[in-house]
Amino acid sequence: MAIREGRWDCPTCGNAGLPGRDLACSGCGNRRPEGVRFYLPDDAAEVTDAARLAQARAGADWICEHCGVSARASQDRCPGCGAERGSSPRQQTHEHRFDEPAKEPVRALAATAPPKRGRRWKGPAALVAIVGGLMWWNGPVEVTATVAAKDWSRAIEVQEYRTVQEEDWSVPQGGRQKRSYRAIRDYRQVLDHYETKTRQVSERVQTGTRTYTCGQRDMGNGYFEDVTCTEPEYTTNYRNETYQDPVYRQEPIYDTKYAYEIEKWLPDDTAWARGDAAKEPAWPAVRIGRNEREGARIQRYVLRFTDDDGKTYEREVTPDQFARYRQGQPVKLRKKRGGGDVEIVEPQAGT
Ligand SMILES: [Zn+2]
Ligand SMILES: [Zn+2]
16 A cells, blocks of 8 residues: 655644644754644655555654654654653554545645635526516506496306207106117226247446555555555446237227217307496396297496596406496505506595
8 A cells, every 4th residue: 555755733833734744844853743734735646665655564653752852663762852652642543434524635736726705696687687686576556447337247148948869878857869879988908828039138336446545544654555445346237038928908888878869958158238437237038938938147347447547447346346337436446566457446435
């Protein structure tokens, strides 16, 4: 596994990119402190020198508990004060996987990236403006107008009792059967035969394993070691297989169908009456002949308005409203700024 030399930054004088093997800062001479953060430049070459490799593999540095000087794992005594190693703490080591986010930036340079501030999404403000515009557009406005015209129409349907010819799967009450015959009522799917077909199927087969560099281990002495992972490697095999594909046919379902005569009330004519403000609404005169009767009644009342600017509006109203509003009467109308239907603003009781 490849070993590379890391770097560290002096926390005392700020000298950056000091070689991992240096136990003291070449700028200010201060010792490398406990907990210093080592980082590995992207282009760090693999260490090949035997002495350096031995230095890296000896283990993490230890920090003299008496004077705080950083010592190599191979040293029994502190290079600063000469004290024995005793129970002095070791420099921290940790592993970082490429596929998981580092708890703290592995490289000191990453920490100097400027924080992303000042770029706020302008969306909410724009949305408020659009919604506000729509509310203004749909907001109600009142206009003063007068009733310019009144139109009403009323209709009565006339129905005739007639004999009709119909066909169905049964004869309803009141029907007189004329004839019957066999007819296709529905279809059902019936299995006819199987066809032998071929299809391609695939299967994933493990062919071996792959070893790759998946992270870096900070060795606690200025060096980093590649962390390797293995994962299974697969290949997809294809083969043809035969199978039986069912083939269906449609089979008709026969039933007895009846032709019959029956009497029904059917629309025959519509009588209309129309008028304006000069004529009170009234139902049309209906002439009921033999085998006839009155059917549904329809009535529609429309008021037409003209406002102060000469613009015209119309509204369908109830019979009660139609009776209450006279031609020439001033009214208040409520409408949306953007157009559409108008409403009559009814005067409140007591105002
Ligand atoms: Zn320094
Ligand atoms: Zn010491």
